[in-house]
Amino acid sequence: MPVWRNWAGNQQSRPSVIERPNSESQVAEVVMRAASNKQRVKVVGSGHSFTGIAVPDEVMIDLSNMNQVIEVDEEHGLVSVQAGIVLSDLNAFLETRCLSMPNLGDVTYQTIAGAVSTSTHGTGLCRTGLAAQIESFRLVTASGEIIVCSRQQHEDVFHHGRVSLGALGVITELTLRVIPAFNLRAVEQPMRIDHVLDNYSRLIEEHDFFEFYWVPHTNWALTKANNLSSDPVDSPGRFRTWFNKMFLENYAFGVLCRIGRLFPQLIPRLATVLPSTGRVEYVNISHRIFSSKRLVKFYEMEYSIALESLVPALREVMKMVDDRGYRISFPVEVRCTGSDDIPLSTSTGRRSAYIAVHMFKGSSYTEYFSDVEAILRKFEGRPHWGKIHNLHASEISILYPEFQRFIEVRNQLDPEGVFTNDYLRRVLGR
Numbered sequence: 207m208p209v210w211r212n213w214a215g216n217q218q219s220r221p222s223v224i225e226r227p228n229s230e231s232q233v234a235e236v237v238m239r240a241a242s243n244k245q246r247v248k249v250v251g252s253g254h255s256f257t258g259i260a261v262p263d264e265v266m267i268d269l270s271n272m273n274q275v276i277e278v279d280e281e282h283g284l285v286s287v288q289a290g291i292v293l294s295d296l297n298a299f300l301e302t303r304c305l306s307m308p309n310l311g312d313v314t315y316q317t318i319a320g321a322v323s324t325s326t327h328g329t330g331l332c333r334t335g336l337a338a339q340i341e342s343f344r345l346v347t348a349s350g351e352i353i354v355c356s357r358q359q360h361e362d363v364f365h366h367g368r369v370s371l372g373a374l375g376v377i378t379e380l381t382l383r384v385i386p387a388f389n390l391r392a393v394e395q396p397m398r399i400d401h402v403l404d405n406y407s408r409l410i411e412e413h414d415f416f417e418f419y420w421v422p423h424t425n426w427a428l429t430k431a432n433n434l435s436s437d438p439v440d441s442p443g444r445f446r447t448w449f450n451k452m453f454l455e456n457y458a459f460g461v462l463c464r465i466g467r468l469f470p471q472l473i474p475r476l477a478t479v480l481p482s483t484g485r486v487e488y489v490n491i492s493h494r495i496f497s498s499k500r501l502v503k504f505y506e507m508e509y510s511i512a513l514e515s516l517v518p519a520l521r522e523v524m525k526m527v528d529d530r531g532y533r534i535s536f537p538v539e540v541r542c543t544g545s546d547d548i549p550l551s552t553s554t555g556r557r558s559a560y561i562a563v564h565m566f567k568g569s570s571y572t573e574y575f576s577d578v579e580a581i582l583r584k585f586e587g588r589p590h591w592g593k594i595h596n597l598h599a600s601e602i603s604i605l606y607p608e609f610q611r612f613i614e615v616r617n618q619l620d621p622e623g624v625f626t627n628d629y630l631r632r633v634l635g636r
């Protein structure tokens with residue numbers, strides 16, 4: 207059997223069978239057959255998780271044949287899609303209907319079901335992660351039963367299943383709340399990190415979507431402030447866009463990372479190049495600003511903490527990097543979102559800040575990530591389900607008030623653990 211690998215190449219497996227169903231009833235058949243053969247089933251999206259959450263060990267389901275838009279209800283702002291649709295295709299479709307996702311992460315290679323299942327998010331206090339847009343979904347459970355989950359039907363499964371880690375069954379369709387298409391005015395500029403941290407509360411309140419990257423070994427942050435705008439699209443032209451987004455952020459940055467991996471002692475000097483990019487301002491359709499292409503491969507860990515903890519937590523991370531003498535070529539990313547009520551969402555019940563650390567693919571990351579993790583755990587940090595971390599169920603259960611109830615729902619829907627794998631056993635306890 208062919209080897210399955212995730213995007214970063216740090217997870218791989220050799221599933222015994224790969225199924226590519228064309229319909230919900232075929233999904234149910236695959237699940238029932240596997241369950242009666244005592245085989246485990248794993249649906250894989252685009253493989254963009256860094257953890258083993260999507261690693262298939264026996265039956266792998268690939269939903270790339272179930273990637274269509276089913277229905278749009280423009281009047282009520284709803285779109286129904288098959289679970290395997292990739293976010294970039296969904297965005298392109300919504301654009302043709304003058305509609306938009308309210309928020310996105312920084313790439314759109316993921317499938318919609320994969321993205322919501324790990325609590326994927328972007329930035330902006332006025333918005334939540336993607337899963338909070340779900341109005342209903344259809345689920346094939348371990349017994350092969352197909353259930354519709356919404357606030358009116360199977361309410362408990364709906365409540366827990368919007369961020370399910372793939373542990374409750376196979377989502378085949380989702381209905382999402384969407385909003386009228388909107389443009390964003392983006393201002394990207396370097397600022398002194400002390401200025402950003404001293405003014406953090408103001409910056410995130412003042413801008414609709416604010417994020418920044420602290421550049422290790424410098425006193426600089428690269429900031430991105432995106433604001434809703436009624437101005438027409440005014441992007442810098444195709445060459446300039448390619449130069450900024452592809453050349454600087456991918457090719458040139460990739461070269462810096464390669465040099466840094468070969469000669470780590472040069473990283474502090476190379477890092478001073480990053481803040482020299484200057485200020486850029488442009489207006490574009492929201493999804494073109496939220497997300498861009500990522501050609502440089504890396505490993506990533508990301509924790510969510512309460513918004514108020516961001517400044518002390520990041521200052522501790524910065525000090526630790528200096529004290530430990532690490533050589534880090536990737537900027538540390540900081541975002542925020544509003545709170546939601548989804549039990550396993552990383553921003554459940556609290557407005558959240560996110561600190562993400564990255565290492566260039568092929569570099570050793572374990573020590574650096576563990577040191578950052580130790581700091582963020584002191585701030586009751588919750589790890590991103592799809593990004594590297596070391597936590598177990600006993601540690602995770604105290605971070606989520608509704609964790610036990612999620613486990614009960616899972617026990618009812620999948621008593622034999624048809625949808626489990628090693629990662630789920632670690633973080634959910636079986």
Ligand SMILES: Cc1cc2nc3c(=O)[nH]c(=O)nc-3n(C[C@H](O)[C@H](O)[C@H](O)COP(=O)(O)OP(=O)(O)OC[C@H]3O[C@@H](n4cnc5c(N)ncnc54)[C@H](O)[C@@H]3O)c2cc1C
Pocket residue numbers: 213214248249250251252253254255256259260269289290310311312313315316317318319320321322323324325326327328371372373375376377378500590592593
């Ligand atoms: C370059 C890059 C950039 C990223 N940027 C961000 C970001 O900005 N913000 C952020 O929060 N995260 C980000 N991530 C993480 C990414 O969004 C998540 O890991 C997401 O889950 C990946 O989606 P996927 O389709 O690849 O799912 P996979 O990684 O393939 O699967 C993830 C989980 O979803 C489950 N799943 C998939 N389909 C179904 C289904 N139909 N039914 C039930 N379960 C299902 C899988 O079984 C698995 O448990 C990034 C990752 C990369 C590699």
